[in-house]
Amino acid sequence: MSYLNNPAIVMDNGTGLTKLGFAGNDSPSWVFPTAIATAQRSTTKSSGSGASTSSAQSASNPYFGNSTSATSFNSLASATLMSNNLAGKRGTEDLDFYIGNEALTAAQGPSYSLSYPIRHGQVENWDHMERFWENSIFKYLRTEPEDHFFLLTEPPLNPPENREQVAEIFFEGFNCAGLYIAVQAVLALAASWTSSKVVDRSLTGTVIDSGDGVTHVIPVAEGYVVGSAIKNIPIAGRDITLFIQSLLRERGEEDTTLRTAERIKQEYCYVCSDIVKEFNKFDRDPQKFAQFIVENSEKTKRKVIDVGYERFLAPEIFFNPEIASSDFLIPLPTVVDQTIQACPIDVRKGLYNNIVLSGGSTMFKDFGRRLQRDLKSIVNNRIALSESLSGTRSTGVDVQVISHRRQRNAVWFGGSLLAQTAEFKSYCHTKQDYDEIGPEIVRNFSLFNMV
């Protein structure tokens, strides 16, 4: 039973990026796009009869769909080698794929097509996902799944059928030693325990998870997600980047690529306390304007790009969405307040008291402080109103937004934190349990209670 000493593997498969690593580390070992490049058009089922599809694609080489494939196996596989072999009876396209950054590179060539097996946080294409996991475990993490426990993440409101599918793949396909599936929001809460502001390690709080595509506000009460109250905001990292890009274009800067806009977002943007004052500050003090220099890969040409008001205007679209979009007009603090108000009344205090940020788009300087201030004023106004209406004194509500250093990979880090504890393995379902009971075993996981 020496697998008990091996570090557990924490895998966070997000819509955009996958974070892989070992429990106990402070950052994920691998972060790459959740993309897979397969050897044939993704519209044809990968499971389609190999021999017939490949011979249809290229008559000259009856055994392989893509003779230009760069993989070492195919270049070696002459027809004579394969003709009598089992592999000659059908194609081996199912082995010919790349994941992550390699997939992006491979997809630039003609013979691979790229697909993203996760949409909106949920697995859409199980065939691709299974192969994605296969390759990430063996090639990138270099582990034998039989020897390790796994902690996987799922979005809130993931249907239990999806969990069962995951369990089938991990227990029957990979024979993993043990499995725990955690909700991302709960892990983000656990990650906030590293902040000095957190005094009790409770699993009650509101998680604001803002990645590239969408921002979620998820209330969690004692480790359980309050599903009915979850709210989504269609403003996230990509919208900020596009907004910066549009500002650069309006000004007619030399380089207005998405990549430049993204770099500017990451390096220069911050949240201000008041836009009008900040505009005045910029006008009085030209020092505030920055310059961003783009060099081409040979470092021969330089383009200088001025970075102006977008430094504070870009993150401002969370607080005043009307400056960027006309579809969605509710500011983030109001959405957070509505979310918490939709929750049962006995947990609301805890939810206001512990608002946790997670994801790359919450990394702007002073983002937490601004959110806390705006939310506090909303809450205080309501308290004042109800006090004047009822004539009684309120005990007050404490609003606290917690920022911490691990925000970018908060979900993964929370997973790493929980999976390194000694109790973790007792919370997992093991292969023996699975063989005994079946896939429905993963419908329930006992929660971590660490007080």
Add this chain to the structure above:
Amino acid sequence: MLHLKPENLLVQKTLTEAWNANESGTPLTLDRVISDFDYTTLHLSNSPENKAVLWLSIKTKAWQSVLKCGEGFLEHLESKYSAFPGIAPVGPEQGYDYTLTVDLGQLQPDAIVQLSLLKIHVMSFAFQLAFHEFSKLSQQTQDPASFSGSNDTGIVRQLQYRDDENIFVKPSNDRITVIFETFFQDETDKVFGKVFLQEFVDARKRNRSIQSAPQVLFSHEPPLEAASLMSARKADKNRRFITFVLFPRHFQTPELQFSTVCHLVLFRNYFHYHIKCSKAFMHSRMRYRVDSFIKVLNRAKLDETDDGEQTRRTITGRKLVY
């Protein structure tokens, strides 16, 4: 097709990052656990005094049995790294078997690859001894005066690389026999494994083009070479034995020796990866089948009557469900 590389990609990536950060003057703070196949754990951390000096520690299941293989194991490991400045062995870190200090200031980029091969270098010792012995034995055979009549030394080295699984290495005067003892925890794996192994054995017989590959044998009974070591332990029906017979052409030059060792050490992982791949293929076939059955079932459904009062539609023509 996955080609498992002998080097550990993660060690390579982490060291490259640390090296780059050190070059730009801001050394990283590192405390990483990295794993490798077969109960191997590597630990990469800053040395207590200096951030520019890293410690790379390894703990592996095979360590004890490699140590028992013969004299000079630590010297063997040292010789692998002595050519590179900035890498030196130190006393092993607590909980690990072996530790190297890596001075990022002196590290050369090509040394990073060698560091990521640490596990292979540990395992290669047993094979290296066998290569030496082979050359000794083959010289004896050519020189009849000293030839004792026996064509091996009777030494079989045992590498316990997993809890229940061993590699046996036996040199003789014209070949080196490597026997893998494997054990399947899962019934399905056992079936897949058998098909694969049979295919391994048969491939060489059928194809002239791969005649130069090592001969592969597969059996349920322990081969005679390993039988003496096996008899001490309980016979188990689930055990399988895979024998590779290496001929001199497989280990003539140091490069060949290295690649042979890499392939042998990674054999089990590669084998298991492909069992998993075949399962994934089976699963995708099953999903495809289920999909097509569901399509057939859906055809049997009656169309809902579309009377205007009961179904309300949106402007795009979708039905409102309420």
